[in-house]
Amino acid sequence: MKKVKALLTFPPGDIGKPITYHLVKDYDLWVNILHAEIAATKTGKLVLDIEGEEDNIDRAVIFLGEQGVKFRLLNGSVALSEEKCIHCGACTSVCPSGSLYMEKPAWTLVFLKDKCYACQLCVKACPVRAITVTI
Amino acid sequence: MPFKSFDEINQKIREKKAVVVTAEEIKEIVQEKGPGRAAKEVDVITTATFGPMCSTGAFLNFGHSDPPIRMSKVWLNDVPAYGGLAAVDAFIGATELSETKGFEYGGAHVIEDLIAGKKVKLRATSYGTDCYPLREIETWITKESINQAYMFNPRNCYQNCGAATNSSDKTIYTYMGTLLPAFGNVNYSTTGELSPLLNDPLYRTIGIGTRVFLGGAQGYVAWQGTQHNPCQTRGENSVPIGSAGTLALIGDIKEMDTRFIRAAVFEKYGVTMFVGVGIPVPVLDEEMATFAAVRNKDIYTNVYDYSVPSRSRPIISRVSYEELRSGNMAINGRKVPTAPLSSLKVAREIADLLKARIAAGEFLLQEPVMPLPSDSRQKTLEIVEAAEDATASRVGGTREEGSR
Numbered sequence: 001m002k003k004v005k006a007l008l009t010f011p012p013g014d015i016g017k018p019i020t021y022h023l024v025k026d027y028d029l030w031v032n033i034l035h036a037e038i039a040a041t042k043t044g045k046l047v048l049d050i051e052g053e054e055d056n057i058d059r060a061v062i063f064l065g066e067q068g069v070k071f072r073l074l075n076g077s078v079a080l081s082e083e084k085c086i087h088c089g090a091c092t093s094v095c096p097s098g099s100l101y102m103e104k105p106a107w108t109l110v111f112l113k114d115k116c117y118a119c120q121l122c123v124k125a126c127p128v129r130a131i132t133v134t135i
Numbered sequence: 136m137p138f139k140s141f142d143e144i145n146q147k148i149r150e151k152k153a154v155v156v157t158a159e160e161i162k163e164i165v166q167e168k169g170p171g172r173a174a175k176e177v178d179v180i181t182t183a184t185f186g187p188m189c190s191t192g193a194f195l196n197f198g199h200s201d202p203p204i205r206m207s208k209v210w211l212n213d214v215p216a217y218g219g220l221a222a223v224d225a226f227i228g229a230t231e232l233s234e235t236k237g238f239e240y241g242g243a244h245v246i247e248d249l250i251a252g253k254k255v256k257l258r259a260t261s262y263g264t265d266c267y268p269l270r271e272i273e274t275w276i277t278k279e280s281i282n283q284a285y286m287f288n289p290r291n292c293y294q295n296c297g298a299a300t301n302s303s304d305k306t307i308y309t310y311m312g313t314l315l316p317a318f319g320n321v322n323y324s325t326t327g328e329l330s331p332l333l334n335d336p337l338y339r340t341i342g343i344g345t346r347v348f349l350g351g352a353q354g355y356v357a358w359q360g361t362q363h364n365p366c367q368t369r370g371e372n373s374v375p376i377g378s379a380g381t382l383a384l385i386g387d388i389k390e391m392d393t394r395f396i397r398a399a400v401f402e403k404y405g406v407t408m409f410v411g412v413g414i415p416v417p418v419l420d421e422e423m424a425t426f427a428a429v430r431n432k433d434i435y436t437n438v439y440d441y442s443v444p445s446r447s448r449p450i451i452s453r454v455s456y457e458e459l460r461s462g463n464m465a466i467n468g469r470k471v472p473t474a475p476l477s478s479l480k481v482a483r484e485i486a487d488l489l490k491a492r493i494a495a496g497e498f499l500l501q502e503p504v505m506p507l508p509s510d511s512r513q514k515t516l517e518i519v520e521a522a523e524d525a526t527a528s529r530v531g532g533t534r535e536e537g538s539r
Binding site for chain 1: 185239308312315317403472474477
């Protein structure tokens with residue numbers, strides 16, 4: 001058994017296919033949806049924990065490609081440098097997991113590593129480069 | 136007539152008897168005791184901000200080499216500085232990019248490295264003159280090895296600033312940070328009720344000559360800032376709705392501290408600098424106490440759609456800083472996360488530090504030698520075909536969101 005975290009990106013308008021159903025039914029995968037952004041006319045995003053036989057995961061990735069769904073492994077680990085952080089908050093509004101937030105009333109940046117999907121949007125959003133990814 | 140003069144307050148500061156509170160603390164005092172009693176009891180409030188301010192830079196004088204050089208082109212750690220001044224004078228601007236490292240290193244990083252006491256590589260070229268024969272120089276400098284190093288920021292402390300969002304279907308990268316598609320987030324940049332010019336909205340006490348805290352050092356308001364726009368629309372409390380007044384600030388880099396001034400990179404936009412500014416505001420009378428009592432719920436700004444690449448971007452909605460500070464706001468009936476770009480935490484440290492310095496008698500107030508203009512308007516730049524078309528004065532149509 002293998003467990004991976006992945007970001008699935010759907011082309012705009014492609015919301016008619018029951019992708020997660022196929023992952024479960026055809027490839028015997030345990031799928032846990034961590035985050036979903038689906039809209040009729042916009043690029044769709046799904047962040048998933050996927051658990052199953054390695055061979056099945058590999059075949060599922062090929063299936064996703066055939067469906068026009070982009071598959072990206074989220075295998076990094078995000079780290080926040082306390083020394084560099086200036087607690088501006090610029091990273092908080094791009095964080096889909098809620099793992100980066102401003103603790104009030106002190107307005108101190110808090111990073112909950114356990115909640116992080118490693119989507120890495122915060123890495124680019126941080127103006128003082130206090131957030132890095134390690135693989 | 137005012138209750139107190141600058142001189143009376145300074146005398147109290149010298150005697151260490153001045154009552155100094157932060158701009159956040161006075162709000163409670165005015166609410167509890169009213170502006171009249173608050174003005175009698177409190178002498179000074181300290182305001183502060185720590186946000187990205189692109190219009191930041193420094194003048195440097197390197198001293199003369201032997202043989203001497205009249206530097207024409209100047210680089211500091213491969214970042215071009217402006218050398219079109221006297222022989223060994225240069226200006227390094229915060230947003231100038233490195234010729235070797237691109238977006239990841241720029242003028243702001245050079246300034247931060249100098250403040251941190253690091254060695255910086257100086258390279259310069261010249262055409263050579265009879266009095267300055269050397270044509271090329273490469274050496275290392277520190278803030279201590281050179282003569283003068285003073286920050287001169289043409290525009291800091293924007294009095295309010297537009298908030299930013301993105302209606303398009305693509306992520307955009309702006310000086311207001313990363314803006315996610317389909318109104319995915321809203322970014323704003325101010326310390327709101329702690330911000331200097333929001334506590335003195337009509338520039339009664341902050342003017343040319345005002346002594347300020349700049350990046351850890353004592354500095355001064357040198358002039359009105361660029362794009363100073365006091366005629367911005369104002370609410371009943373005199374607080375402008377959108378970007379209005381600005382300050383040009385000057386201060387000694389050799390006395391600064393990197394805790395209060397930091398280089399920054401905005402993805403796919405460029406390099407800028409977080410500048411820590413603290414300004415003491417004397418509570419001269421009841422009106423000043425009333426101004427200082429302003430709350431985030433009474434300070435409004437507009438949210439602009441930054442996906443429209445135009446000078447006049449569409450306004451999506453008007454919102455108070457209380458709502459922005461809540462962590463989300465409504466756009467088209469949907470909850471959208473909001474985030475600040477300026478650090479309230481560091482700004483509070485500055486306000487507390489300035490308060491302590493004034494209370495200890497180490498920081499006296501300087502009465503402005505000239506007020507900031509109260510009637511100037513921001514002009515636009517028109518693209519015209521011929522020189523004669525450029526004569527007409529164009530006023531209005533301002534870029535209200537407060538471009539950096």
